Amino acid sequence: MQTYRAPVREMRFVLEAFGYEQISSLEAFSAYDMETVVALLEQTGSFAVSTLLPTNKPGDQVGLKWDAETGAVTTPPGFREAYGALRDNGYIGITGPEAYGGGNGPETLGIVMGEISSSCNKSLAMCPGLTRGLIEALEHHGSDEQKQTYLPNLISGSWSGTMCLTEPQCGTDLGLVSTKATPEGDHYRLTGTKIWITFGEHDLTENIVHLVLARLPDAPEGIKGISTFLVPKFTNGAKRNPVKCIGLEHKMGIHGSPTCVIEMDEAEGYLIGEPHKGMKVMFTMMNAARLHVGVEAISGAEIAYQTAVAFAKERRQSRSLDPAKRDRSASADNILVHPDVRRMLLNQKATNEGMRALALWTAMQIDLSRQASDEKVQQEADDLAALLTPIVKAYCTERGTANISEAMQVCGGSGFTQDWNIEQYYRDTRITMIYEGTNHIQALDLVGRKLPMHGGRLMQVFGARVTDMIRSAKEDPRMAEFVEPLKAASKTLTTVTMELAAKGMADAEEAGAAATNYLSLFGLTTLAYVWAVMAKKALDEDSAFARTKLKTARYFFQNVLPESESLVSLIRAGKANMMAFDAEELDVA
């Protein structure tokens, strides 16, 4: 049984809590006031349930077909029609620039709409997701001619995009890219093999435009010698370029999403931006992608949670431990009488809602950083977006995946079977901890780049928001239960950050050893912040929704946040025991 309802009320609450009117009051986004956004979300929700969700399970079970001779990839039954509907509804280009046919919507809108689509069919939603990344890269780094040629087709969804980074010898470490680009007249010839290329080949669009990392003949070694190229499947919209899918990966999940091995044999390509400055283009694409990946995990956790609640409401098993709660009219009680079932569901609810708030708050910073006219607003937003992106990517994917496992546990044996589909959500979501930079790469980005950036300014901006929150709640004694643990969590984070900075300065391996647990600690602390913000808003409202929100906030602070205690000790344990082993000592004896 697949069940889903778009959490529109929830999304609206979050947008309001974090001051969405700041976004819609910007000139660029004036068409997207709250009522318009809510209407779009309702519409996206209906569309996703009616059109995307029915294709989700066939997508997993029938999967993809690859023709070894032609390299053609056939998507699962229903995908072409569902993609066509996505395209025809104008969903793909909603955040794209108006000048090229886009909706000019804020990134925030793209994120909330993306969550809904991804809940209902993650594999399919990845295709327009990649297109959006390419649109953004071209918008910022493409020539006018490139924009005119590609953007209208990408924005309309007639063409789709890819990101060709990985090669067999080169995953995390892009400095190892060996694909070659040789100049030829006004273009280049690219030769090399790329692996793990999502939607690298498929039958959903008329053309596929690859963004390819490669080296020019005179390129310096390492990442300083990487350039970025556009390599379309059809050049001039018609001529078949020698860029071919020579195989598909066989994966744990996302069976509807083709993960291609792409071979280029003197394929025609066009340089984007400057020679050897390809990492800049790649990062424009990658940063947006990382936020979206975090949201993919939230989307999986959301539908899994809703499924587990539906199961729990239906299932009767055993008796309440409290005799007063026993239902004498039946031979067993509904499993929601059991505290542990509630514990599992509330762990999910409290963290899913917190993660959604964190992701939307981050998305709003991206919009402000691009469009705010006040320089200070813009800079602070840029700092926050840079700081929070690795946290959204890594914390939300780790927790989101764990939450799906917990949803499975609520359903017992039924969770392990295909009947309730949670097992698919798990398999589809598990990859989010790996792709677009593994979670440890995010942790290194946080610790090694974002913390020291501009003399620690990013962290100071975040700290100031927390302090503002605490100060603003001072007069309201009802806020004490939320603000006191936030204050403690923030203080701990500051202490640990200073310890880590001192240790890491002296020995970079110490920073590497602590980075993953540090990111988790930071993630929990950001959740404490967003929950305090939401609690404040909920206290000002008098509604059933707001009362539930307060209970969930309370659950977060008392029953989830203490997870941070162990993290502090694990961070302090340091690298010594990790580095003490010779490689052969890891072998089985």
Add this chain to the structure above:
Amino acid sequence: MQTYRAPVREMRFVLEAFGYEQISSLEAFSAYDMETVVALLEQTGSFAVSTLLPTNKPGDQVGLKWDAETGAVTTPPGFREAYGALRDNGYIGITGPEAYGGGNGPETLGIVMGEISSSCNKSLAMCPGLTRGLIEALEHHGSDEQKQTYLPNLISGSWSGTMCLTEPQCGTDLGLVSTKATPEGDHYRLTGTKIWITFGEHDLTENIVHLVLARLPDAPEGIKGISTFLVPKFTNGAKRNPVKCIGLEHKMGIHGSPTCVIEMDEAEGYLIGEPHKGMKVMFTMMNAARLHVGVEAISGAEIAYQTAVAFAKERRQSRSLDPAKRDRSASADNILVHPDVRRMLLNQKATNEGMRALALWTAMQIDLSRQASDEKVQQEADDLAALLTPIVKAYCTERGTANISEAMQVCGGSGFTQDWNIEQYYRDTRITMIYEGTNHIQALDLVGRKLPMHGGRLMQVFGARVTDMIRSAKEDPRMAEFVEPLKAASKTLTTVTMELAAKGMADAEEAGAAATNYLSLFGLTTLAYVWAVMAKKALDEDSAFARTKLKTARYFFQNVLPESESLVSLIRAGKANMMAFDAEELDVA
């Protein structure tokens, strides 16, 4: 790539550390001295790698075939041959009673051999696993005639066993069983539907013997009205009994293990033990099964760890954070230079080895409880086995599954593909947290039954072992680093246990709310105990193996055990926030 080596040296070390000579000096097990056991393990290892491992991936990918008309189930390619080899080597009945052709081996031996087989093909290994459970149930509760008819065929592996407990309306709560048994002459006629019946139908053996929970016409309601019956597929070895597989479950993993819906339509059956006392028979079978399920998860975690190590040794990516460790002869360093890769591998290594020690220590208690002549030894062993079984089942399955996910993370994208097979280990192992009593049922067993049993005696026996360990290490300053954190962990566990007992006495829901986290805390504390025991032995040895063992012990105490800190806070958070929600507040808004 599938890679595995049986951890025989490791197993020997654990058996020695926990005094295996106590087992082999018992008359019943005199044939199994340490050298014999080690030889058997070496032999099992070779067999598992040569015969079971090659069938593992086809088992997952080809899976099972079910014939709707006849109900016949065809196992994956190679399973019949591999099972035949298991049977012909005498592995199936190695712990079975000698009088019926068994090897009379200790349970401990069954557990270590079971781990090896299960690492190489979990799905296939489940078949003899169930047979062993049935052998045990019959040994303790069957009539002489039943023993003579069934045991020789089960022990030889010509026939296999099942456990028919679950029905559509009845999983955790066996009191809801509605299958009916009507007396007819010297036997009974059984009618009803059982679901999730592992190896309920297959083509590996000549006959399948179902152990079925059902109700007699005069049965009282609930679990006090359950009786246990034997229902063979062929009665008198020849006549087809109307017990039919009417469908297979479609599952996330263990695709080679048929999970059957079994329909009985006036099937001939024979009562085991007394009417209405079926739960006793069921628990004999179930307790052994629970220990084996814990070991299944360790077996999955072991092969996943070995795979991740093999991957890490091969993979080069990025540069060491320590310039001195950079390999100038290559364009990237081996990923074992990265502290986080080591952190992930050592998390697995330290907990896998600890869990194996815990499981073997528990298995040894079972042997002592059955065969020790000294009454005090026997009783203490029985107490420890009862206390530790739910911990092995729940803690090891939760941690083992998490460890496989961490092994996947080490391999990045390759972990998510079928190439390195870790994704299959995850899918195959995830069910262990659910079947044979979900992990929360184990936690309730621990908190609600085992702690209060005999006035808290079980916990006292455990506490005394810890105290003995601490006392014995007093004279050795080298033990301080292991014993001090053990002392602290044990003290914390005692405090939390007393708090929980007081709270739970007043309000059973408080015990239910805390049970799962309490079991995890207990699990970590038992791991601290077994690691202290192993460290002590390692200090007495002068070998590379012992030095690695000490490093791993140190890693456990400093880099894993602190996880317990958060658990204490989560336990103390109590039930209030869980029970505060009305059911409809869990719905998406």
